[in-house]
Each structure stands twice: as C-alpha cells, then as structure tokens.
Amino acid sequence: MKPMQFTVNAHIAFDGDGTVNGMIASARVVAGSLLLTLTLPAGVAHEPLAGRYFLARCVEPTEWARSHDWTLSLRRPLFVAGWRPATVAAGAERWLLTSSQLEDVGVNWLAAQPVDMPINLVGPLGNGFALPSHTRQLAVVSEPARVAALLPLIHAMLDRGGRVVILLQAHNSIEPLLRDLLPLATEVHQEAPGADWRTRLQDALAWADVVATALPAGEMAGLLEAVRTARLRVERGLVHCLADARLVCGYGACLACLTPLANGRWTRACVHGPVFDLADLAVG
Ligand code: FES
Numbered sequence: 001m002k003p004m005q006f007t008v009n010a011h012i013a014f015d016g017d018g019t020v021n022g023m024i025a026s027a028r029v030v031a032g033s034l035l036l037t038l039t040l041p042a043g044v045a046h047e048p049l050a051g052r053y054f055l056a057r058c059v060e061p062t063e064w065a066r067s068h069d070w071t072l073s074l075r076r077p078l079f080v081a082g083w084r085p086a087t088v089a090a091g092a093e094r095w096l097l098t099s100s101q102l103e104d105v106g107v108n109w110l111a112a113q114p115v116d117m118p119i120n121l122v123g124p125l126g127n128g129f130a131l132p133s134h135t136r137q138l139a140v141v142s143e144p145a146r147v148a149a150l151l152p153l154i155h156a157m158l159d160r161g162g163r164v165v166i167l168l169q170a171h172n173s174i175e176p177l178l179r180d181l182l183p184l185a186t187e188v189h190q191e192a193p194g195a196d197w198r199t200r201l202q203d204a205l206a207w208a209d210v211v212a213t214a215l216p217a218g219e220m221a222g223l224l225e226a227v228r229t230a231r232l233r234v235e236r237g238l239v240h241c242l243a244d245a246r247l248v249c250g251y252g253a254c255l256a257c258l259t260p261l262a263n264g265r266w267t268r269a270c271v272h273g274p275v276f277d278l279a280d281l282a283v284g
Pocket residue numbers: 246247248249250251252253254255256257258268269270271
C-alpha cells in the first residue's frame with residue numbers, strides 16, 4: 001500500500017518519486033559496523049523487518065547535487081537494526097540502520113555526515129527473517145560487525161518469551177558498546193575461528209529451534225559442515241541466512257546480487273532474499 005503523504009518538515013517526508021527522505025539523528029561506528037540513527041516520516045513500514053534493507057543515496061541534499069552529482073552513483077544498502085514508532089514527534093519515527101562495509105567509500109561518506117543531514121532512501125526492500133510460531137530457542141550466529149542486522153529478530157524472540165543465544169566469531173573480546181547494544185536477556189558467546197568456534201557452533205545448532213546467521217560468504221562452508229555434524233542433515237526451516245550479497249539496485253535489474261542455489265540455478269538476492277533457507281543455498 002502506498003504510504004500516506006505526510007511531511008514532518010522539509011527533510012523528513014515521502015518524496016514524489018517513491019523514495020523517502022530522513023535526517024541523521026546520530027552516526028557512530030561500533031565493532032566495525034556503521035550504526036546510523038535516522039528520523040523518518042511515520043508509516044514507512046509496519047511488518048517484521050529483520051534482514052530487510054534500505055538503499056541510501058550518498059549525495060549532498062541539494063536539488064543540484066541530486067540531479068548532477070554522480071560521484072557516488074550507486075546507492076548503498078543499510079540493514080534495519082531497529083525501529084521505534086512515534087518516538088520523536090507526531091508523524092516521525094526513529095530507525096536504526098546498519099552496514100558492516102566500513103571499507104566502502106559510500107558507507108564511509110554516510111558515516112561522516114553530521115547530525116540533521118538529510119538522506120534519501122529507497123525501502124525497506126527484500127524478504128527478511130520470519131520467526132515460526134513454534135520457535136522458543138533462537139541461536140544467532142554472526143560476527144561483531146554484522147550482528148546488528150539481526151537485532152530486530154533477537155528482540156522479537158525475547159518479546160515472545162523465548163531464549164536467545166548469540167554466537168559471535170571474533171578474535172578479540174566483544175566491545176562494550178556492542179555488548180550494550182545486545183539485549184541483557186541474551187546469552188552471548190565469542191570465539192576466535194578454530195576448534196573452539198566449531199564446537200560452540202555445533203552446540204548452538206543442536207540446541208536451537210531456529211538459527212539466524214549473518215556471516216561473510218567465506219564462513220558458509222564451515223556453517224554447512226557444522227549443521228551436518230550437529231543435526232546429521234540440513235533440515236529445511238532450521239537455518240536462515242542473511243546472504244553476503246552485493247545489493248545495488250534492489251529491484252532485480254542489475255544482477256549484481258546473483259546468488260547460487262542448491263538446485264543449480266541462480267537467484268537475485270535483492271528481491272528473493274537477502275534472507276534464504278540454508279537448505280536452498282549452494283554453499284562451498
Ligand atoms: S541488486 Fe540489482 S539485481 Fe539484485
């Protein structure tokens with residue numbers, strides 16, 4: 001359904017071209033990820049949002065720049081890390097968006113913008129995580145820079161009275177700022193890559209009703225092996241993965257996000273993902 005036309009101020013509004021304009025409330029880097037708090041007009045989305053993303057334009061907010069400055073021509077994906085309705089003012093909402101791609105020049109540009117800087121977005125896009133109604137024990141498998149994209153799922157699980165174990169692959173201990181971001185009611189473990197990580201991973205996979213992952217592509221083969229060890233087979237519906245895909249256009253047009261499937265075909269992660277059942281992915 002098309003959102004209601006609503007203007008909070010000139011920079012927090014739905015645009016006539018289907019995009020939405022918001023303003024930066026804060027930008028900070030935590031554990032290798034950008035956390036961008038934005039004020040957006042109310043009514044951007046109401047459905048579950050974990051794993052869904054916006055595409056942000058990286059350009060000065062002037063008419064001239066929007067029409068002529070293509071220095072950073074591609075929009076950059078920002079995953080939903082949180083959403084608080086009507087917390088700012090009537091007609092406005094606070095959103096927390098995140099990216100783990102700090103080495104990217106566009107994400108760097110976003111990270112350097114000041115408070116109250118207008119940002120133009122498309123979204124939320126894609127298919128995110130869904131928690132089956134039977135789920136009581138959620139295991140989250142990720143790394144510090146990517147775990148914020150799973151925060152909405154973690155909160156949803158805790159809200160329904162379930163248990164959450166978070167397993168992070170990291171060489172160093174978890175930054176206090178990241179620990180503050182993870183709900184106190186969760187059980188958090190951190191392990192460096194190696195035998196201890198594999199043991200922890202197998203334990204989490206054996207314990208969980210549902211597993212949500214946000215891992216680099218290079219870690220997927222190890223995940224698959226651990227699932228086979230812990231559960232003997234890859235059960236459909238058990239492990240849901242946020243694909244490490246390059247999200248560029250968000251509409252299935254550019255093919256930058258092509259993702260191989262277990263049936264030998266390819267799919268476009270931007271529209272058919274970016275969250276996939278591990279049983280559907282070609283890994284290795
Ligand atoms: S990002 Fe362009 S087709 Fe998926």
